[in-house]
Amino acid sequence: MAMKLSDKIRKVIHLGYYLFLKDFRYRYRQTFFGYFWAVLKPLLIGVPLILIGRQFDLGSDSKDVPYEIYSFAGIILFQIFWEIVMFPQWIMRRSRQFFKNVRVPYESVIFAGLCYSIFNTLIYIAVLAVIFLVCSVHIPISAAVAVLLIPVILLCGLSIGIFFAPVTLIYLDIRYALPLISTLMLWSVPLVYKSPASGILYHINRFNPLTYLLTVPRELIFGHTDTSLLFFAGSICFFLAFLYIGLKFYFRAMPFAVDQIL
Numbered sequence: 076m077a078m079k080l081s082d083k084i085r086k087v088i089h090l091g092y093y094l095f096l097k098d099f100r101y102r103y104r105q106t107f108f109g110y111f112w113a114v115l116k117p118l119l120i121g122v123p124l125i126l127i128g129r130q131f132d133l134g135s136d137s138k139d140v141p142y143e144i145y146s147f148a149g150i151i152l153f154q155i156f157w158e159i160v161m162f163p164q165w166i167m168r169r170s171r172q173f174f175k176n177v178r179v180p181y182e183s184v185i186f187a188g189l190c191y192s193i194f195n196t197l198i199y200i201a202v203l204a205v206i207f208l209v210c211s212v213h214i215p216i217s218a219a220v221a222v223l224l225i226p227v228i229l230l231c232g233l234s235i236g237i238f239f240a241p242v243t244l245i246y247l248d249i250r251y252a253l254p255l256i257s258t259l260m261l262w263s264v265p266l267v268y269k270s271p272a273s274g275i276l277y278h279i280n281r282f283n284p285l286t287y288l289l290t291v292p293r294e295l296i297f298g299h300t301d302t303s304l305l306f307f308a309g310s311i312c313f314f315l316a317f318l319y320i321g322l323k324f325y326f327r328a329m330p331f332a333v334d335q336i337l
Contacts, residue, residue, distance in 0.1 A: 083180065090179055091186025098166050099191070140297050144212055148296050149266030151199045152289045155225060157257055158195055159232035162188035164243040164250070171244055175336045181329045184240060185233070192229055215298030224292045227311060231288055234318035241328035245335045264289055284310035 166187045173179070200222065207214055243249045263283050270280045280286050291307040294300075 087180045087182045087186055090183035094166055094170055094187035095190035098169055144210060146267045149293050151203055152293055153261055153266055155196050156228050156232040159188060159192040159229045160236040162191040163236045163240040167240045168243050171336050174333050196225060217295040217298050217300055221292040221295040231314035234314045234321050237321035237325045241332040244332040284313045
């Protein structure tokens with residue numbers, strides 16, 4: 076039994092890495108800048124939002140860190156979370172004929188999505204570190220704790236993405252809805268603006284588990300240890316419970332979804 080389990084794990088890792096590499100090469104094969112787009116992506120997403128925030132004086136909750144860097148760090152963390160939501164269904168859709176013709180362990184899609192996210196996360200961390208150095212921003216020891224929390228953020232993002240992956244094989248609605256969902260989720264968290272003291276947005280920020288999942292690691296990046304750790308732990312429990320339900324749905328839905336591929 077142990078031997079069979081180890082063989083299955085090796086097969087999942089091998090096929091998952093193959094799906095990641097296949098999609099990764101296809102994605103950048105016909106681009107002029109090639110893999111450099113992976114570096115440009117967080118800049119293209121973050122810089123316009125930050126400029127808008129500065130223009131409208133949205134401010135931030137941090138008084139000792141420049142608004143631009145503080146906001147950009149939040150956007151990087153959101154991007155890490157969101158990409159693991161997106162990548163499993165992305166890989167699933169692009170490899171749909173492969174799943175139709177070859178019997179593939181369904182866990183391999185999850186592993187491929189994690190490979191994609193880990194690769195991009197390493198780039199995002201490097202970009203953020205360079206910005207810190209260029210702007211002479213002190214990197215505290217607590218930033219290492221924030222880095223160690225990134226796998227937790229990935230698992231929490233996967234708890235949502237795992238629901239989308241089987242559905243995208245049958246319906247394209249998810250694919251078209253994801254940009255809207257991404258925008259709504261981004262603006263539901265006080266990353267490029269200061270959380271208001273009252274109103275609808277205040278309650279959205281306060282009761283949104285994503286708020287604590289992303290803002291607490293950001294505070295640790297800048298050495299702010301007086302954070303809402305209890306709410307952070309509660310948000311993790313919420314997403315992990317959601318992941319448990321999502322995995323059950325995923326493995327039950329995948330056989331049916333694969334059968335519907337034309």
